[in-house]
Amino acid sequence: MTRRSGHWAVGVLMCLLLMGAAVLPAAASVRPAGAVSAAVSGAAGVGSASPEVGARTGVSAQAGAAGSPGWRAAEQYSNSGTLEFTVSSVTPQVVTASSGNVLTIRGSVRNVSGADVTGLRFRLQRGAALPDTAAVRKSLVEPATDPTAAIGPFRPFAAAPGAAGGADQPSGGAVAAGQQVDFAVAEWIGGSSGLQITSPGVYPLLLNVNGTTEIDGRQRPLRLGELHLLLTVTAVPGQADGKVLQAKQSVPVGLLWQLSSRPHRGVQGYFLDDQLAAEISAGGRLDTTLRAIETSALPGAVVPVIDPMLLDELAAMSAGYRVLQGGGNGRPAVQPPLTDSPQPPPTAPATPPQQPAGSDAAGSAAAPVTAEPARPDGADPLRLPEPATVPGPGAAAAAAFLQRITALTRTHRLIVLPTSDPDVQSALDGGVTDAGAQLAALAEAGRRTAAARLGSATGIATEVAVPPGPATTDTLAQYLGAGQTGAVLRRSSVAAGSTVGSSNQVRVELGEGRALPAVLTDAEVGPLLDRALAPAPAAGGAAATPAQTKLAGSNVVPTPSSALNTTVALLAARAVDGDTEPVLQLPSDTVDTRGLAELGDALAALSGADVVTGADPSALLQRTPTTAPRVEPVAEATGAGLNPDYLRHYRDTKAELAEVATALAVPNRPAGSALTRTLAAATAPLLSASLRSDTAPGDAVLATIDGTTAFLRQGVQLRLTQGSYTLASKDAPLRLDITNSLPYPVLVNVTVSAPANQGLTAISPAQPKLIEPGQTAILQLQTSVQKAGRLQAQAQLVSPSGAPWGPPAVLNIRSDAYGALTVVLIAVAGGVLFLMVVLRLWQRWRQRGNPDGGDAAGDAAGGDAVGGDAGRGAAAGRAAAGGDTAGGDPAGGDPAGSDTAGSDTAKAGRPRNSGGTDHTGDVRVADALTPAAPTPGPPPVPAPRADDTTGSAEPAGPAGKER
Template identity: 35%
Template sequence: MVFTFLAAVVGTLLGTALTTAGPAAAAPAAPPWPAGLTAAHLTAAHLTAPDTDYSTRLTFAVSSIDPTVVTAGGPATLTITGTMTNSGPEDLVDLSYRIQRGEALRSTAAVHDEIATPSEPVARVPSGFEPIAGSLAPGASAPFAFTAALTGADGLDIRQPGVYPVMVNVNGAVVLANGPLEARIGELHLLLTVLGVPGSTAPTPTGTPTPFNFVWPMVDVPHLGVDGVFLNDDLLTAISPGGRLATLLDSLTGPTMSTLPAGALTVVLDPQLLDELNRMTGPYRVVAPPGASQPPLSAIDQAAAAATSTAPPAATGSTAPSTNPSGDPGDAGALDIPGTVAGTGQQVAASYLTRLRAVAQTHPVVLLPYGDPDVVALVRAGMTGEVTAAQEHGREVARQVWGDLASVSAGDPTSTTAFPIDGASDGATLSTLMAGGARTGLLSQPSVEVPADAGGRPASAAVIATDQDGPGLPTVVAQTDVLGGLDKLITDHQPTGWATKVNALTALLAQQRADGTATPAVFAPTRRWSPDSAALGGLGQLLGELTRSSMIVGAPLATLTQGAQQTGTTDYPTAARDRELSPQYLQRIATDRADLAALRTALTSVSQPADPATVLDPLDAALDAAASTAFRTDPTVGEANLATVESTVQGIRSGVQIATSSTNYTLASSSSPLVLTVQNSTAYDVPVTVQLTGGEMVGLTTTDQPVQIIPAGRSQQVKIPTEVTRSGQFQVTATLVGPDGLTWGDPVQLSVQSSAYGALTVILMAVAGGVLVVMVALRIRQRLRGRRARIAAAAQGTAGPAGPGSADAGGDGHQDQPGDRRGDRPQERHSDRLVAESVPSPGPSPVPTPGPTPTPPAKATHQRSDQRQDFRS
């Protein structure tokens, strides 16, 4: 031993010196190690690396640990089997192993610490290694079987009962460029539970049995599309022999689980699994080929209509065909729907459903909300109605499939226990679940804060406060970490195998019994766990052995919640929040639900020739499971169902359109109505009004109009009263709007031509005409006054006042005014002058002036007077 230790130290120091020396001290590079190296190529000069440098090169998948519990009458040899894999880039050769053990752990807390951070046990270290045949290339795997004697100096030397840490230490040589390097290349950490030393006659130590309950999820992913069509036939595979759900049910009904104490097992069931199994017992349709989209609901309606037309006439006449008239979920499966094939799993589903009912009559059942929705994410998104609807839908499905829940379940009404995924919740979600009927809870230790009891033991049940005033929710605290989250039982960063989880479970239960704490233990695997039949068989044997050894006793959840004395609060983990459905996906569900509700309100507001529920109810049912936790990792089915809901709702709304054969309209007068044709290609009478937008800016307004009922499958003209305030051509948009304010069809652009004067135009014309009349009247009045003034002045022999219209002001007594007729003015001037000359001037006669004799004035006057008379005649 000392020589080995010294050799290792010297080898380590020598290797360090060679790797840290400068270029001058470095040995010449050796050629790459030849491929296919075996143990025969190794020499005694190989170097040894530190234990931690290559200790993770081998990864282990453990398939069995025998014995699971060491007893006085059991086998005396520990055997561990499984598969090991070379996860590094170099070959591994000269493999060997030894099994080391440590001192017995002293408390349950020490067992938890060992599970979380495995130690290197050195209480018993064999002096030699056992060889492992063969070598491992990079990425290669090989089976292993590690063995060690449980007693004796050449074995693990177990002498007392207890829980012992055990490590399988695998050594080998890592083939590097400069040669092989010996190193520890793998570590496998386990816990060895010893209730009795093999071959010993000493009595097995006694203790207080641990109240125990194992939560057994029977939850699958959704497979159902819309209106009874299955999007795939994966459920048939799951319930067939060898399938995941078949394996779980076989173990529940097998002989090993029958030895469990009463109340030690609780079944968790998703009602959607019941729904799908029930549908599969009759004719059902599956989308084909696999991965194709679901046929539209119109194809299902057509298939139903075709089936109705070939069937004998019913006794009572009715309306449009229904895909599911009787409410039997198998009715739609009998239709010949394009894009689907007939399902073939009737017998398998019927058998499975019968056996599942027998399990529910034997063990208590926790019934989840329908589809196992992501309840915390829904509540956080403000969609509490989805949670409550899923709770009620789940109870309804269970009643339809199983009848009275109380007569089926072995425990209390099964829908009253709140068990969100991973056992994680916040206060608001607990309040929502309680409002929907939850009376007890099942949460995990990482998601609650509960003070330890006086002995420092974690509480197994507590009253968890919610975000509402009240007594809180009596809750069982499950140890989900034991079976759902161990990362270091095999190797760092590697997923744990089922055998190692059972190994840890055994150790915890045994140590609790040895401590005498009797703290109840509730273990809950992940929702969609997938153990194989061998692992479940081992689990059943383990629980049976623990029961026979008085290590565990059954503790129903209802009993544990009755003993809840401490108070606690929720502590929703960040990791759980990161796994939730995305807000964008949840918003899509909320939008689809609102659109569907609005469509239902619109169609049910009037009498219908066909029942809208035949289409709308399947859409609602599809949304009930759209927020399933299964869609966290694979949303294919959820997104496919949302797409079907959206396309169906949009298809109905787009079935009512404004005819676009002609979008040019002419209004003959200012109050002419705009007449549009509305076409309805749906099977329902649709109430709508037509809204015009864009006309306000161009002088086109409409008055409120009543709701128009557009008959199913017909066209109807709609008159829209309008008022036009100007003529011309302009564009407006016409939209069909339902009573709920949502649109039907697509908006249509209309070109409107108006040839009539509007009220504003008429007013402007009237005002302009009035102004013109006033101006003419003023002009006539002005001319009359001027003429009277001149006549009066002539009669008096005076020139009249100077100013406008007098001779002094303009030579002829008149100023030109706009609108004068220039042809009349010369005659007026001659007439005025003649009148003036015919009046004798007063005063003395002028003195004659010598000169030529002028033309006699009277003659000229008479000539002009004659001309005027001729003119007037």
């Protein structure tokens, strides 16, 4: 062939292909003159194929999701695993009288073998209508490899040149090894050619692709791949008889679609960042979701689930709001601790009014939190500090978005969650003991918010629980206690041993005769809806097994369109069978609103033939049959939850705040209580399930509270003396100084402890001490001391509940009190001294009563030593003073004779007692020190005669010889 003729042939082929692309869509409702079936190359929209999604799974494209029952591979053909299919769209998903008469399948195909393939050709084959749900399920499990009810001719399978989506540039009918190309095929639905469908029903389809590839060095024509689909027809396009699908009962379908966001506000209601403004702006996440709900073709099938926290935040924004400086790039700013001192309020607030986080007040905003109103004494009220902020730009967008949500009440049934949608299961697992009480408070706050923001529309349900994950008995009991009289649960919340069957309406046993009516997600359609609405694969999902990846010899990548194709077929089959089990679905957080739009169109088409109807979860729960299966909840919830470290931080902060609040709760002094209530209000949304993936907003709020409580604790301290404390007696009081540098009055107490061997016991006052702002007060403790000396004890400042307030302080104490042993010794010594004094007094009395005789007892005890010596001393004294008066001459005498004779005479004539002691010399110490009165001497002795030369001496006394 010459080069010119080759160019001419290529040009003709391109013209024919372009004509086919233009003619087929235009002839949707026109019966073709002949059997028109074409491979459409370069058709509009073909290049926008959805990207490949997840692991290869399912034996047919309509299965589309792991978890569908009983999938297995069909008969294998030689090299039939060469091609891998990805279906991006099937149009129409539901064939109706007005949908058009052309079926178009778009997608991409990849050569996953190691050899090039050429000469690709396709044909569409149809089987007979499937009579019931069982037949549909069998077709999903064992798709027919050669349906023969209608078989079209093979036609060239040409790829779309220049297609987007990452496809390589193909050459006509050839796909190199590893190459991916986009494709689009079209076929007539009704009429004498094409699929030749003449009555409503669910039909199996086969896209059979053949081609040539090299085997053993030779080019062989083989079947290289199969793509199985189901075609749901409620009415044949252009058919005059008007036959429609005969549905015995409409299947209730409800798609619970959550409108919520994470917490955005901190203490005092300031916004930590401006991410919410971006989410509600045109093209933002929440805007796109709400627009998909608003434009859904079947409003009754979409049930918006509203978080009241979102309504509160939107109302606060619409009234004018402030954003903390530093909050950006999706990371919230951390508000500084509230450590300012009292100051008068400015005449014009520096920031617009802010509503505290977690507030459910009816107004869109409240004035900045004032710690204390004006007092009767005229003092300025206390105000909490205002952090550095910037004006928020999203006020208008917030007001408009809030109006759009309010408008939903006129067209949709709504479910209102407890405020912030708390993850009760994670909270209970993480040791948050008051999770049930918090849930009850948040549920009541949500009801009030819904009434204030959305009005009293009859379509608003506030009694339906929608846990964010699997729930155990304890968790469901908390919902029941919070006024949630029914629940929509994931099927994973039911214990494996429970007998549920195909029923989706059950009663969950909670023990003690309690049961919670519940609607479970559908085990069969649920995974398909997940795939239809969440094209992104779940992170960490298990890889598909080889048996799941084969589809009649071909690999099929599951996509939203293939999953939706199976969903509508199953719903239609159920309606034909009269199966009225409700299908409620809880989409995951990673939903694709494009999938919602396509699903809404398909459900609307089914609704037109009375195949499906919108489900009202509240009404379904109220009508739960008494014969509904009774099931047990799972014993342990698995799956995603709040971070355990975050929950630990949350618990510790809440406990610390509660202790500080007891100290600041001064009667008739609301300043401190206002502060702690503001801090507590900021913790209300911090158990939100939206914080599972990122706890940064919660961490930012907890950091502000931690800093504030630390400041409050540091402001109240014991002021110790430089030396030691002295206790003068065993029960002397111990006086300690407490300083309060805070701008709030506080109530505190002190405990003092010492080791047992210190002998110190201190009794704290029964009531805590009130310490005024900026003042120092003395706290007096009654003590009991058992011994004297230096002691050491620990003083601990405590809150009114008895919890420690700061670290303990060491007290050095000096005790002057006498202990028991000391007192006993002193008493014994005193008694001995007393007896000695009494004895001496008695002796003295005896002596005065008998001065000559003396004290016989005293003589016996020591007369010689004391009395005798003293007497002799006294006599000697008298001799030295002037001789013996008694022995002298009365007339004056001769001094010399007197001296000699008188002295000797006295010595010779002095009587002695039997013990050799001179009684006249028995003188007491006291008497020796006192001048004695003159006593009469011995009788005078006659003077010797002059002729008596020898002298006559006085005979010696009986005691012995003369000395």
